[in-house]
Amino acid sequence: MASKDITTENSGPKLGVRHLQSILIFFGFCVAFMQRVNLSVAIVAMMDRNYTNPDFPEYAWSEQTKSLLLSSFFWGYFLVQIPSGQLAQRFGGKVMLLFSVGISGFLALLTPLSAQLGDWQLTCVLRFLQGFCQGSIYPSTHTLLAQWAPPAERGILATICFSGPQFGSIIILSISGILAASKYGWPSIFYISGGCGIIWSFVWLLWGADSPRRSKLITTKERNYIESALAVVSKSENNVTTAKLPTPWLSIFTSVPFWMLIILCSSYTWGYWTMMTQIPSYIKNVLDKDIQSNALLSALPYTANLVLGLCFCILAQVLLSAKVLSTNASRKIFNTIGMWVPMAAIIALGFVDVHRADLAVILLTVAVGTNSATFLGGFVNHIDLSPNFAGTLMGITNCAANVMSIIAPLVVGVIVTDTTNPNQWRLIFYIMALFYFIGNFVFITLGSTKLQTWNEPVKRDTNHEHIKDQAVTGDLEHI
Template identity: 30%
Template sequence: MENEDADHRPGWGRTCSHGCLLPLRIIITLMGFFALICAYTNRVSLSHVITKLVIPINRTATNGKAGEDVCPKEEEPKNDKGYNNEGTYEWSEELQGLVLGSFYVGYLLTHLPGGVLADKFGAKWILGICIFISGLTTAFSPLALEYGAEWGLMAIRIIMGAAQGPVFPALTTLLSYWVPAKERGSLGTFCYSGVTAGTVISNLCSGFMLHFYHWSVTLYVFGNVAVIWFIIFIFLCSSAPKTHPCIKPKEMAYLQEKIPEKTGKLPIPWKKMLLSKALLAVIISQMGHDWGYFVMISCLPKYMADVLQFSIRSNGIVTSFPFLAMWCSTLFCGFLADWLIRTGKMSRILERKLFTFIAAFFPGLFMVTASYAGCNKTLVVIFFTLSLFTMGPYFAGQKLTPLDMSPSYSGTLMALTNGLGSIAGLLSPPIVGVMTPNATLNEWRGVFWLAFAILVSSAIVFWIWGTAEIQSYDPNSSAQKD
């Protein structure tokens, strides 16, 4: 039953006595976590599927044996009856890069409109519909490929990217209404860790499904799971506490106390935002991180398949290890960040900068080191695992700064930073394709050196100009009130 006396603050008064088993902010965080899992399984699965769509490169090594640039091929066990997913498309490395990168064409275009709409009208339906469309386009990808070949696949991937563009801005807006600042490191980081969890699930499940079933099954499964998530989400979640039909008075009072009240649909202060050095630093840092991360999620399966020549099932397993390590690191760093700030051992600004730098320097270093491990598959997997493990602090660093800088316009800020960061996703697969026409170890080594340089230089920019302080253009800042 609704409790009308629970609160007298305008816009905050809708409560019920029975509530839910879990606090609603936990449920919102969990559904955001699963939303990103759906988004990334939809996005990443093609990186595995494409290894079975394309006729593999003829690996005849110099003098008939494996040399520095050609690793011995891993054969499937003879008694292991897998599905015969033989490649049928003669796509060059450059064309494969264009197919993988086409997603980011649409992704780049819809970030800003999605963020603005989420800030002005609420995030629930924007987030929900975007994941729903992403699921549909994933499930229809085999049909697009059948009737349109590479152009049909690229077209539907552009639509998928456009659907996923507003996801991060909408999710950030949702968290700004439901997650207090002191829980931002743990709950916010857990929510964003769905990116890594989705990549783990995609890599692991894709490997097994591609081994035992036709490649289209992988896309059907991930697409339909996203549709199921949408149905559950629209019944469980709302854009803000005040619009949820079933929130306990105790949680309502807690959220009122800890989260500044939104002042309404104010005009967005574009000029102040865009002329801010802090925003520029966040954008550059996002682009640098995304370059390194997108190289890994889009191209690591191809590196393992084309260079180290793992079998498809082994490829799925070994590419899941690094992302599983990153997921564990992300969760630990989220709680560590909250503890460091809460106990006064580190300021919020220093924590955000230090974690961002760690998550750039060491991942780049270990990527390069992996390329010098040659065909020692165990060492390569260890170094890639260390690379992504040390990238885990990123989500408790720079990724939280749009929420820190302006809770009122967090969706718009996330749209600007994540949207422009997606330029790295648009450019990296085609550039990697151009740099690796023969998919050799030496060619890939140049890719990892480039990623190292971009990661570190972008983190240095964030260290100099980045901030976690609420900005003067936010209605709740002290400067604005003065």
């Protein structure tokens, strides 16, 4: 029976609506991150008359106020992580993703007005609400991928989706200076990013779908291919929808593979966001090279992340198709590339001579670029463990990871009291490397790609007197 299913899976269409869904999600992430990053790049023009059109207001905000404005998004984002996974499970990933990007886009359009009417206080509230809306993006995407991605294609479809943030960051970093200096001034940065979100929402409303069965575009052949491929690892009753499943909280929080995934995601976030937010300061203050003032250098790490992510994606698909690697081996090998190569680059960065700034930029680009290999590893492992509760699992891990994104800059502030001292920065790099090492080590040793027993629905008998667990365990290694 298993061989029949595998044959069915291998005979599926090479390109189809499942790829369209991933591309739409890619652009959804793209515009969402344009909206997330827009204030970070626009605030320079908003606070400095030399950077902007004199016809638009200038704000004399302090550095403390600036930090509050930039962090307000993430407080809203953090609060909704776990509930958003439950909402995506109940109402479907399509409507939650539509809500996340669409409402956030509308709020982005209102940002210039909020600054004029309510100064930084109202802008903080608006950014908090944007973060609150965008908190559903990752859980919703995992809920959608669980329904759309055949097990053998989870890596490639997930990589397409999760390359969107890098593309969005590249775009907003590249055009923000031009927009701020144009006759439309810094408000145009918010209008462009918000308008793109509104346009994407209409396209998603027309073409997006919660599952193959709900898509109006999909062919019968592709739908059968996806459903038969998913059936290999899930024996759920077809008439039991994910929305009706009680979340097995106790089983989730006593699952060793899931705890390894939490540690992995937290470690990844610590390292990644420290690199993206603090190392430019190191290169500027220690190596005397301001990459933030250079649009090309600012976008270079994101570009490397996007390009290498797609290259890793193709390589993984070739190796899986040729049966060179099992799914389990593929997840762990690519996750190792995505965390231990950056670990080595970051350690090396701490020993770069002050006169070798170009080498430092190269090492930073290598570190951020190879990070993208984790898209084929830990990023998709939530679906391996439990397709039915992938959104909830993503909400939990993203919640824990965002705690790390808050703590990491605070640790830098405590340790780096002199931003020109390379020895203090070297300690930061060692801490980052340690997080990368531990996160990947626990994943490759104790992590798993096995379908967990608590993924399957519970079935009540006709008298509703007891509950019988209909769980079954599958191993993606044998697909």
